[in-house]
Amino acid sequence: MDGGRDPAAASLSPAAGRLVGLAVLCLAGLLWFGLIPAQIEFYDQGFMRPQTLPLICAGGIGICGALLVLFPGGQMGRSDPREVLRGAGVLALCSLAVWAMGYWGFLIVAPVLALILALGLGERRLFWLAIATLALPLAIWLVVEPLLGRALP
Amino acid sequence: MPPIETILAGFADAFTVLNLAFVIMGVAIGQFVGAIPGIGPVMAMAIAIPFTFSLSPLVAISFLVGINKGGLFGGAIPAVLINTPGTPDAAATAFDGYPLAASGKPRKAAKMALYASVTGDTFSDLVLIVASAPIAVLALKLGPVEICAVMILAFAVIAGLVGDSLLKGLVAAFLGLLMSTIRLDPEQFSPRFDFGYFQLYDGLDLVAVAVGMLAVAEIVRRIATAGGPPMPAATPQIDTRAAKTVSWAEYWSCRGAMARGALIGTALGALPGIGSTAAAFMSYAATKRTDPGGVPYGQGNLKGIAATESANSAVMGANLIPLLGIGIPGSVSAALLISAFVIHGIQPGPLLFRTQGELIYGLFGAMLMANLCNLLVGHLSLRAWTTAVKAPASLIFPGALIFCIAGVYLSSGGLFGVAVMFISAAVSLVLTGAGIPVVVLLIAFFLGRRFETALSQSLSILNGDPKNLVQHPVALILLALSVVLAVWMARRR
Numbered sequence: 001m002d003g004g005r006d007p008a009a010a011s012l013s014p015a016a017g018r019l020v021g022l023a024v025l026c027l028a029g030l031l032w033f034g035l036i037p038a039q040i041e042f043y044d045q046g047f048m049r050p051q052t053l054p055l056i057c058a059g060g061i062g063i064c065g066a067l068l069v070l071f072p073g074g075q076m077g078r079s080d081p082r083e084v085l086r087g088a089g090v091l092a093l094c095s096l097a098v099w100a101m102g103y104w105g106f107l108i109v110a111p112v113l114a115l116i117l118a119l120g121l122g123e124r125r126l127f128w129l130a131i132a133t134l135a136l137p138l139a140i141w142l143v144v145e146p147l148l149g150r151a152l153p
Numbered sequence: 154m155p156p157i158e159t160i161l162a163g164f165a166d167a168f169t170v171l172n173l174a175f176v177i178m179g180v181a182i183g184q185f186v187g188a189i190p191g192i193g194p195v196m197a198m199a200i201a202i203p204f205t206f207s208l209s210p211l212v213a214i215s216f217l218v219g220i221n222k223g224g225l226f227g228g229a230i231p232a233v234l235i236n237t238p239g240t241p242d243a244a245a246t247a248f249d250g251y252p253l254a255a256s257g258k259p260r261k262a263a264k265m266a267l268y269a270s271v272t273g274d275t276f277s278d279l280v281l282i283v284a285s286a287p288i289a290v291l292a293l294k295l296g297p298v299e300i301c302a303v304m305i306l307a308f309a310v311i312a313g314l315v316g317d318s319l320l321k322g323l324v325a326a327f328l329g330l331l332m333s334t335i336r337l338d339p340e341q342f343s344p345r346f347d348f349g350y351f352q353l354y355d356g357l358d359l360v361a362v363a364v365g366m367l368a369v370a371e372i373v374r375r376i377a378t379a380g381g382p383p384m385p386a387a388t389p390q391i392d393t394r395a396a397k398t399v400s401w402a403e404y405w406s407c408r409g410a411m412a413r414g415a416l417i418g419t420a421l422g423a424l425p426g427i428g429s430t431a432a433a434f435m436s437y438a439a440t441k442r443t444d445p446g447g448v449p450y451g452q453g454n455l456k457g458i459a460a461t462e463s464a465n466s467a468v469m470g471a472n473l474i475p476l477l478g479i480g481i482p483g484s485v486s487a488a489l490l491i492s493a494f495v496i497h498g499i500q501p502g503p504l505l506f507r508t509q510g511e512l513i514y515g516l517f518g519a520m521l522m523a524n525l526c527n528l529l530v531g532h533l534s535l536r537a538w539t540t541a542v543k544a545p546a547s548l549i550f551p552g553a554l555i556f557c558i559a560g561v562y563l564s565s566g567g568l569f570g571v572a573v574m575f576i577s578a579a580v581s582l583v584l585t586g587a588g589i590p591v592v593v594l595l596i597a598f599f600l601g602r603r604f605e606t607a608l609s610q611s612l613s614i615l616n617g618d619p620k621n622l623v624q625h626p627v628a629l630i631l632l633a634l635s636v637v638l639a640v641w642m643a644r645r646r
Contacts, residue, residue, distance in 0.1 A: 020587045024324055031331070041343045047612035050338035050345055053605050057331035064324045073318050084586075087377035091579055094369075094554070098571050106559070114551040121379045123547030136552040140559045148207055150563050 017072020028062030106152040110137035155510030163514025179219020187227020194224020203564035210497040215519035229266035242429035242465035249457030273463030276415040277470030288478030289503035297610035302631035313642030316590035325593035333601020365577025407459035418467025429468035436464030
């Protein structure tokens with residue numbers, strides 16, 4: 001969260017560093033040639049046009065990407081493929097929960113989401129499952145709806 | 154400098170029962186979350202921001218400051234008790250805290266951490282109160298060209314200091330600025346990167362992005378990596394008074410370590426980008442080198458605990474110097490305070506001292522009050538927090554995730570904001586995996602709108618010709634300094 005080094009980081013091999021640089025360079029290319037022309041209406045009057053700052057950023061990202069390819073360095077997060085898949089699964093589950101909340105509401109979907117996550121974390125004790133699944137979502141609902149007077153989905 | 158009546162009125166606003174109640178609540182929440190490894194005060198602040206909507210600006214910001222201050226000490230509790238720092242900045246506290254706890258004195262170690270934390274924090278707050286107004290007066294003399302140059306200097310410094318690669322820091326800064334352009338163009342009012350969603354006309358929700366990148370990403374990472382080694386058991390306690398308390402003589406013997414830590418923490422905290430972890434390690438190393446104590450370092454020396462805790466806590470107040478003085482956040486917690494200011498309709502920066510003097514001095518009063526509350530709550534609740542250390546991950550992380558969903562739904566007014574939060578979390582995980590510092594991206598994102606305005610005004614003033622910069626020597630010096638610092642930091646890497 002600050003300037004300290006990430007303890008779970010590993011030194012970057014030159015090849016991996018170049019790969020990161022290449023990915024950054026590709027992102028810059030995608031921005032410059034694809035996203036910016038498609039998503040911004042170009043103007044040619046005035047000093048500061050809608051496309052000025054996005055193009056500066058895309059150019060900056062491209063230059064940094066090229067320099068990273070030439071001079072790879074730094075560290076990157078240590079990642080186990082199973083953990084990456086698990087993380088992607090959690091995010092997919094959360095996205096599904098957001099979609100479901102639009103139909104069935106917070107009070108139905110939040111306990112189910114909490115139950116799946118708690119089970120996924122290896123919890124099998126009924127007491128803790130009940131707290132995570134029922135007590136926490138209910139407590140949040142009580143704080144937001146009756147106490148703050150705001151609506152949840 | 155605001156008139157004395159404004160200053161006194163601000164302090165009077167801070168010392169109300171309602172404000173005191175929220176500061177105590179904030180400190181208690183901060184200590185609690187700090188004590189749970191994996192949930193730090195920054196994550197707690199991000200989650201709490203949406204719940205402060207219905208509060209007055211001073212009470213809301215005091216509450217958030219309370220969380221941050223409480224968390225600074227809270228992180229030391231698991232570092233001392235189970236050798237697992239609750240927050241990265243408490244890592245150095247474990248060097249001497251855990252051996253002291255393992256020798257049967259966990260409460261002595263935790264109390265030394267508490268006293269040192271409050272001492273360093275109070276010193277830093279006093280420096281903030283004295284220094285920020287004069288800096289703001291100077292900042293008000295700067296025009297748009299100079300402000301633009303100051304921001305470029307800040308980006309260069311933050312990009313160079315956070316993380317371990319200047320180039321990756323710069324990529325993060327450009328990405329943050331790019332994300333801030335997702336909205337209607339401020340001059341032509343044409344949509345940019347809206348992808349057909351009208352909700353993006355006003356830009357990405359600050360809170361949704363912050364909560365997604367900081368809190369949700371960390372929760373997902375924790376859930377994905379769950380199943381690691383079990384937590385070590387808490388240490389036993391010798392049941393004598395001397396083993397449970399820190400005497401005045403012991404506290405006073407650590408004055409040099411605490412003073413050194415407070416100075417290092419304040420100096421580093423005032424510079425954008427250098428975090429409390431670096432301050433804690435530097436202070437520990439400096440104390441170890443210059444102040445040999447009776448007990449060897451690493452084996453339960455109280456000075457080791459005092460040095461690290463005073464330094465990492467002193468960073469907090471000093472972090473607000475660039476925020477209040479020139480409107481540039483020095484850390485993520487300061488950036489989160491910006492979003493709290495913004496959702497309450499207040500634009501942070503040097504003008505605050507002129508337009509919101511009472512609020513600023515109210516904030517200063519609340520910060521001093523929070524230090525006192527930190528001491529009292531820490532003293533009374535130490536036993537309760539030792540239980541929090543043992544809370545199961547299966548309760549903490551699903552609960553925190555549901556808090557994030559509810560909070561962002563409230564702040565953004567719909568499920569679209571929640572979707573933005575999860576996309577931000579995914580982006581944060583990918584960037585962190587590639588070693589690109591998300592903190593830099595967030596700070597650039599928070600500053601993006603102001604930067605674009607300042608750049609636009611600067612281009613108009615310069616008539617679009619960079620040669621006209623010679624009429625702005627301060628801006629030229631700042632830009633040259635940015636280049637020199639960037640090259641210097643890149644070479645050092």
